[in-house]
Amino acid sequence: MRLLNVAGRAVLETPEGRTDVATASAGRFGPDPQSLYGNWAEFSAWAATAQPTGDQPGGPLLSPVPRPPQVFAVGLNYVSHAEETGLAAATGRPLTFTKFPSSIAGPDGDLVLSGDQVDWEVELVAVIGSPAHRVSPDQAWDHIAGLTAGQDFSDRAVQMAGAPPQFSLGKSFLGYGPLGPALVTPDEVPDRDDLLLTCQVNGETVQEGRSSLMIHPVAELVSELSQICPLGPGDVIFTGTPDGVGMGHTPPRYLKRGDTVVTTIQGIGTMTHRCVGGPA
Template sequence: MRTTTRSGRMCLVAGESVIDVERASAGRFPADPLKVFEDWDAFRSWAAGREESGREAPAGPDGGPSPTPRQVFAIGLNYRDHAEEAGLAAPDSLAVFTKFATSLTGPDTRLTLPGDCVDWEAELVVVMGRRAEHVAADDAWSHVAGLSVGQDYSERAVQAAGPAPQFSLGKSFPGFAPTGPVLVTPDEFADPDDLAIECLVNGESVQKSRTSSMIFPVPELIARLSAVCPLLPGDLIFTGTPAGVGHARTPRRYLSPGDEVVTRIEGIGQLRQICVAS
């Protein structure tokens, strides 16, 4: 099953069209995606087979699949090759920060560059479908609503400023957390732990890997995070980025006005941002 949002309303994806969930369910499920995630099991049962039951409007998501999450988790250094290019040892525990909710946006946007050091980080994004608290890794996938594509845009000068690194601040300018274009439920993949991921800048492939290269795969992330704090329906987890970021290049390379960034994940789709000056 695939879902998306249009004007903040939860929709089922039906081929090239979308079905408005509130209207199709005669109000049984609300338009608010967060409220649908809170009743995800019932929604899945209702939605089974309905993707082909009707066509309401051409597909064209304008928001992320969970546009108003209560918590946004982000994981640093979760690919060994990215840790290596950063000159750091592969971690044996999670490096966790947040992207503030006002940075969230949809899949096809204009990215305003607030400075001269904006970098790209292609990421798989997990959307939670059940409350997860002290969940074992073996049971983690049953708590996931679906997967989406994300970008963890980062203003490196802001990130590095201050007496300690300001990860959350430097990664939370408006538009710095696009997600989409759809949410795809885990059962749609042959192996949800092994998906091709790629980032292109002006058509040049700058990051290319597979999510099976994560140091802490999705089930382990959920187990370790939920051991500390509950994960709530609709919450997002940005799962980390592979090697190839601009900050690690020689010379360093950052985004400029006019650049196009495309982020792809196998079986989900792509994001597209056009960079503009502040």
């Protein structure tokens, strides 16, 4: 299943076209995409047999998870990224922080830069579909609704300020957590544990990595987080980024007004964001 948020309405996307969920289900499921995660088992069973209507609901694509109750993020989850930052890889318990839910945005639009040290981080994002508390890694995928692409845009000046530095605020400016273009169920992707992630800035590929290189794979992250925090429907987990971020360049390279960031994950799709404000 591929689930879109088209102008605030839940829409299924198939090769035959798009199907408005509320209309096709005769109101059994509402139009709000966020509401579907609270009834994911019933919804996904219906979606598997729903007859495509072939219609084309119009409007902008928004985040397939517009209002996640909890937003977790994992740092230094790829050895290559840890090495480029000069920090130790998170080989013990995952290095976990949060992006506040107000940072969530859609897969296309303007990114308002908060300063002159805003960085990019392509990330695979897992979305919870059923409550998970103290689950094992073997059980974890049963609690995942699907996967989507994410960007963990980061204001490094804010992130690294203070002693010790505090990650969450520098990663939570408005629009710094875009998701999309679709929520894709694991059976729809080529290999749920080995997907290609790329990020381009102005057409130049700056990041290219595979999710199979995570130190803590998706199932392990869900299990580890669930040992402490009960995970609920619609929660999202940013799973970390491979090497190639701006702060890893010599000298560091950050986003500036007029730049275009293109984020792509194999089997999920592409997001495009244009930088406005900030330095020229």
